[in-house]
Amino acid sequence: MAYIVKMPKLGLEMKSGELSVWLVGEGEAVTEGEPIAEIESEKTTAEISAKEDGVLRRVLLAEGESTAPGGSVAIVAEADEDISDLEAEAGGGADEAASEAETAEADAEEPETAAASSGSQSAVTRQKSAASETDASDVRASPRAKQVAEELGVDLTTVEGTGYQGSITEEDVESVAESAPTEPAAEQGEVRASPRAKQVAEELGVDLTTVEGTGYQGSITEDDVEAAAESAPSEPAEEPSEGAAGKRVFAPPSARRLARELGVDIERVTGSGKNGRITESDVRAAAESGSEADEAEPEPVEMERPLSGMRRTIADRLGESYRESVHVTVNRGADAEELLAAASAADDALGVDVSISDVLMLAVSAALDEYPAFNATFEDDVHQLHEAHNVCIAVDIDEGLIAPVVRDVDSLSLAELAAERQAVTQRALSGDFTMDDLTGGTFTISNLGVLGVESFDPIINPPQVAILGVNTIRREVVPTDEGDVAVRKRISFSLSFDHRIVDGADAARFLGSLVEHVENPWPLVIAAGGR
Template sequence: MGYVIKMPKLGLEMERGELLGWAVEEGETIEEGELVAEVESEKSIGEIDAREDGVLRRTYLEPGESVPPGTPIGIVAPADADIGDLEAEVEAELEDVDAGETPAATADADSGAEAATDGATSEAATGAGAAADTGKVSPRARKRAEELGVELEGIEGTGYQGAVTEDDVERAAETNEGVATAVQASPRARKRAEELGVDLATVEGTGYQGSVTEDDVERAAESVDDAGRTLREERPFDGMRRTIASRLGESYREAVHVTTHREADAEALFAAADAANDVLDADVSVQDVLLLAVSAALEDHPAFNATFEDDTHRLWADHNLGVAVDIEQGLIAPVLRNVEKKSLETVARERRELVGAALEGEYTMDDLRGGTFTVTNLGVLGVESFDPVINPPQVAILGVDAVAERPTRDPDDGVEWRRHLPFDLSFDHRVVDGADAARFLETLIERVEEPWSLLPEDVDRADGTETEMPGRTVTASNPEGMAGRIEAGSFEWSYDEPEDAGGSETGPTPVDVFLGGLAACLSLSVRFQAEKRDAAVGEIDVTTDAEPEHGAVEQLAATIRLESDADDDTLERIVDLGERGCHVSQLLREDLSLELSWERL
C-alpha cells in the first residue's frame, strides 16, 4: 500500500500553501489519524493527518516553502514496501508543476482563473521560472531563481535525483549562467506594453507565479507622470489624518514649544510594578505606576494640568490624562479621567480597556475630549529622545523614551548596571517657564525613584533585585539529617523525607519534587497545544502518582483535568500532543545517560 501526501486546498481562493512544519521526521513511523504536517494558506492554517499506518518515507518540501494545492509533498508507506511507482508518480506531477501546469487535484477549480492562464502561457513562451527540461526543481530553488532573475533551464541540478537546488541557482547567478533575458508576461501583456511604451522589467506582476498581465501593464502606464516618476500609492489627506494635521499645525503656530529632558533611575519603578502585579487582581504594568507618578507631580505643579485658550490659563482639578495610542489612521490620545482619585488597580484596568478600544476602533469622540495633560511613549519603539508636540489646548505633554541600562557606582564604590528611564517634557513657554518645567520634572523623578507610596498598603516593598532564572542548573544542599534546600536561580524550596525514613517531614521528598516537575511540564505543554489550536481551555489540573509509596518507583500515572467546552476528539488530540511535547515526560522515554562527577566543598 502507501500513498502520496499532497498539499490540501484550504479554500476556493487558495493559490499556494506553505509548509509550516513536519510533525514527524523522514523515516519515522506514523499511525492512522496522527498529525503528519501543518500547512498554511493565504487565509487559514490546516493539519494533514495520516490516512493509514506507515512510515514517512519521503519528503519533498521543507518548512517555509510553498506550492500550489494538489502538489505532492511527501510519501507515506510501510517500511518494507516498494515505493518506486509512488516516486515515479510524484516526479511526473512535480515536472508538470515545474512546467507551469496546474496540479491535477485543483485543475478543475482553477481552470477559469486568468492568473493561471496567463502564468502558464507566460512560462511556455519565455521559460522564466520553469524547468520542464531539467528534471525536478525544489520550490525554494524556484523562488530563489525568480528573486535573482535566473533561468532554470540549462542549470545542472545537484540535488536528489538531479533536482535543481537553491545552491545550484545561486551558483548560476554568481557565474551569470542562466540569467533571465525575458520577463514572465502573457502575450497580451507584451502587446499592450509595446502599445503604451512600458518597460516590462519595471512592472510588478500579479498573475500566476508573478507573471505580468495586461492589467498590470495598464496600471503601470497610468502610474508614470510627465517627469518619468512611477507612482507607488496615493493616500488622500482627509478624515482623521487631516484633523490630526490641523491640530498639530495649530499647536506649532500658536504655542511656543520648549522641551526639557531628565532621566530617572527606574529600578524601583519596575520593582513596584512587579510587586503590585503579584498582589492585585489586575495586570499592572510600569506605565500604570508611571501614570500615578505623573498625577502626583501634577498635584504639586497644577500649572501643567491646564489648558490655554482665549488668553486664559485654566488650571483643572481633574487629572484627565491623555494616553497616546498609535492606530492605523494616526496618533490619538484617549483620555483616562480622574486619575488623582483612582487606585492603581483601577488605573491599570481602565487604561487597558481604553487602549484596547482605541486599537479595535471602538472608541468615541467623547473618549478623546477633556484631556488636561498627555503622556506619549515612543520608548516601546526604541526611541531614545524626541520633542513631543503639545496637544492643544493643553499646555504640556510628557514623552517617555526607551529604557537604558547604565553603569552606576554603588555604596561600596563598586559599579552595578541599573535601568534608567528618560523623559521629555514639552511645554508652552507662553504659559509656564523653564524653571517651572524643571521643578515639575524634579518632582516626577522623585516619584519614579520612590514610587511605593503610590501603591496600596497590601503591596510589600521590594528591593528591586532582578529575578535570576535557573537556566537548567539546580543545586540541592543537605547540611545534615535528611532535609535540605533546593536552589534554582532566584528561587529556592525545601525537601525532606517522612519520619519513618529518618526525616522530619518539613518538605516534599525528592520523588515528590520530580512528580511536581512532571505535572507542571504536562500542564504547560497541554496549554501550549490548546492555544496553538485556538481551543478554549480554562483551568488545567494535573495530578501525578508514583507507586509504591516508598522505595524505588515502579509505576507512574498522570491525570489531566481540563476546563473546556471543546469536543472529546479535540481534547484527546491536545492531551496526546501535550504529553509528547513535555520535556520532562520525554526523559522517561529517552535512553538518557547521566554524567556524574564529584568535588569537595
C-alpha cells in the first residue's frame, strides 16, 4: 500500500525536524521496520522507519532541509504504483503540519493567558484568514514537480495539472519542458543546472560550462559538480575505479567536504554506517591508513570543524538566549560547613548516595517556594509561573552541555531526589536520554565548581528566566563573632536572570533566601528525609 512518510514529533516542544541523512536512495526497496532516514530536532536525533515494504518512490525532503512535525518527507509505494494523488497531497503537507503545530500550541495556552491575549488572537486569526485566501490562488504542485520546474526553468503558472484535483505532477512539468522551444546553451549564454548544483559549483570553484550533466535533459546535478571537482586536472588522471564506473556512494555533505580537505577519494572509502553510508570517521580512517599515495607532500591547510547536529542546536539556542534575554548576573557567597555536614549525615542515615548537590537542590527548591517568579518561563510575552519545581541539572557530554530534568523536586523525599538525580545524570552520560528528560524544566542549576571554577556568568536556558551557577568550595579566612579569625569552607553562587522579567532586587532576595538555607540546611534535610 502506498503511503506518505511523515516527520515524527519528538517531544511536545519540537517545532521542526531536519532530515540529516537518507539511508535509502530514491528508487530503492525499503523493508517494514527498517530505518530509512535519520532526523534531528532541536534537542535530539532519531530515525524514521518504513511502515510497510515497498520502494522509496519520491524523496520530498532533501538532506539538510527541515519541516514541521507531520510534514511530508517521502512517498513509499510499489514500483509501478500510481502516486500522483499522494504527490498532490504531499504538496501542502508542510504547510498543514505547521498550521497544526500552531493550533496545538494555541490550544495548550493556560486559560488566563488565552483570556489576556484574546485581542491579539483575534488579530492573528484575521491575518491567517487573509493569508488562507491568498494561498488559495497559489499553484498546486507536488514538491518534486516544483523541484523539477526550478531545475528546468518552467513557470508553473503556465502548466496544466493532470494530477489529483488538477495538481501539477513531475510528468506535467517535463511535458511542458519538452514542448517548449529551446536554444543551444552556447547561444543562451548559460548552462542548465539545479540551484544546489550552482551553489556547490561556486563553493568548489567548478566552471559549470565544463561539466557534463547527467540529470534530466542533460541538466547538471550536485553529483555531477562534485565528480568534476574530484577529477580536476590538478591531479594525474586515473583509470575509472569500480566506484567511478557505477557504484553509488552514500555520504553526507560533511563527509564529502572532509574527503576533499584530506585528499581522499570518496569512492574508494568503505562506509561503516547504515546501508554502507560513509561517515566522517571512515574518511579520517582512510586518510590515516594511507590508502592513496600522494604525489607530493600536501601543503598545510587550516582544518574546519563542522558542528554536529546537537552542537549546532546548542549554539542556536544559546545564541537565541543571549540575543533575546537581558542577562544580568549577581554573585553571593555562603558558609558551606553545614551543607557538607548535612549531606554527609544524610548519606550515612538514608542508605543511598546523597551528595551536596542533592541538599543544594532542596535549598534551591525552598528559595523557589519563597520567590516563585524565578520558577518560571517566558514565551510569547507571557511570564508563566509554574507550580512544580522541575529543576534542570547541566551535564557535560561529548556533544556539548545538556540539561536533563529532575521533576517535582519540591515533593520528593531526599532519598528519591538523590536516586532520580543520579538516574537522569547517568542517562545523559550514557546517551540513553529521551526527549522527556530534556523538556519541561522550570529552573536550571549549572555546577562548574567541580571543575574548580570560582565565578562565571551562566547563560539562561530558554524559555526559563533564571539559572544558578554553583562555584567551587574553598577554604577562606573569615572573622568570627568573638573578634578572631577562622578558616572555613565557603561556596559562592552566580545567579543569571532575565532583567525583562525580574529585577536585581528580586534576584538579591532570592540569593539571600538560598544562602540562609545553605548555611542552615538541617530543617530541609529532616523534612525531606521523612517524606
